[in-house]
Amino acid sequence: MWVYRLKGTAAELDPLIPDLFDRGARGLEEREGEVLAYFPAPLDLPFGGVWEELPDEDWLSAWRRDLKPVRAGPFLVLAPWHPKEEEGIPLTIEPGMAFGTGHHETTRLALAALARHLRPGEKVLDLGTGSGILAIAAAKLGGEALGVDIDETVLPQAEENARRNGVGVRFLLGSLEEALPYGPFDLLVANLFAELHRELAPLYPKALAPGGRLLLTGILAEKATLVKEAMAREGFSLQEEEREGEWVLLAYGI
Ligand code: SAM
Numbered sequence: 001m002w003v004y005r006l007k008g009t010a011a012e013l014d015p016l017i018p019d020l021f022d023r024g025a026r027g028l029e030e031r032e033g034e035v036l037a038y039f040p041a042p043l044d045l046p047f048g049g050v051w052e053e054l055p056d057e058d059w060l061s062a063w064r065r066d067l068k069p070v071r072a073g074p075f076l077v078l079a080p081w082h083p084k085e086e087e088g089i090p091l092t093i094e095p096g097m098a099f100g101t102g103h104h105e106t107t108r109l110a111l112a113a114l115a116r117h118l119r120p121g122e123k124v125l126d127l128g129t130g131s132g133i134l135a136i137a138a139a140k141l142g143g144e145a146l147g148v149d150i151d152e153t154v155l156p157q158a159e160e161n162a163r164r165n166g167v168g169v170r171f172l173l174g175s176l177e178e179a180l181p182y183g184p185f186d187l188l189v190a191n192l193f194a195e196l197h198r199e200l201a202p203l204y205p206k207a208l209a210p211g212g213r214l215l216l217t218g219i220l221a222e223k224a225t226l227v228k229e230a231m232a233r234e235g236f237s238l239q240e241e242e243r244e245g246e247w248v249l250l251a252y253g254i
Helices: 014-022 059-066 105-117 133-140 154-164 176-182 194-200 221-233
Strands: 002-007 027-031 034-039 050-053 070-072 075-078 089-092 123-127 144-149 170-173 185-191 208-220 237-244 247-253
Touching: 014 027, 070 105, 075 105, 075 133, 089 133, 105 133, 105 185, 105 208, 105 237, 105 247, 123 133, 123 176, 133 144, 133 154, 133 185, 144 154, 144 176, 154 170, 170 176, 194 208, 194 221, 208 221, 221 237, 221 247
Parallel strands: 075 089, 123 144, 123 185, 144 170, 185 208
Antiparallel strands: 002 034, 002 050, 027 034, 070 075, 208 247, 237 247
């Protein structure tokens, strides 16, 4: 087995990830500022990474063994093979190609914020659902959740994860426009990126019910101002700002 090491985080390298899988990557892992892509053999790739041969071991079992459960707010994010013995609301997520295993700061910020903001019975939109983790968490907290994503490949994974967790969540292909007919929503959670939040800011009010709140993350701390300015222009007031590492979550009311 070979590993192709790329400098950067999974979020920064997100646009390359489908390409790596198209070219034969068998798995990806983020570790200490690097993304490791595992391949059966080295090949000519144009992404500026470095190849390294791994000792002959069962790398997949080693990776599965090393993957630890993750705590976020009241949740405990588990892979399907982890025992459910620790305290916390279990979220069982198969670590696959879809973003959202709980190992990224932004997912953890969003999970903790959902627990602080969501009241049972509320309608929740998870914009950019990936693995479905946030929509599934919202359903576990008693919300009525819809998850949307523009990447059709993640939706079967999100559906399977919802089934694994025994919750009913609707998933749809699309973005905010496609979700609007299912609204208005009491809570909108979106783990995207700063420039996209700026672009979507004029649409966010259309998605929210009176008294609705927004939980925006995927925002690098150095780009938070860009989102704050766009949201202020739309009349939103900042209620909360949380930070983990280089990442922030901004909570808004209207
Ligand atoms: N919600 C998961 C989490 O918090 O871990 C996944 C977040 S991941 C950073 C962003 C997801 O948003 C990806 O699955 C991507 O396909 C999706 N996405 C990107 N742009 C989008 C858009 N304009 N509308 C809807 N989904 C989008």
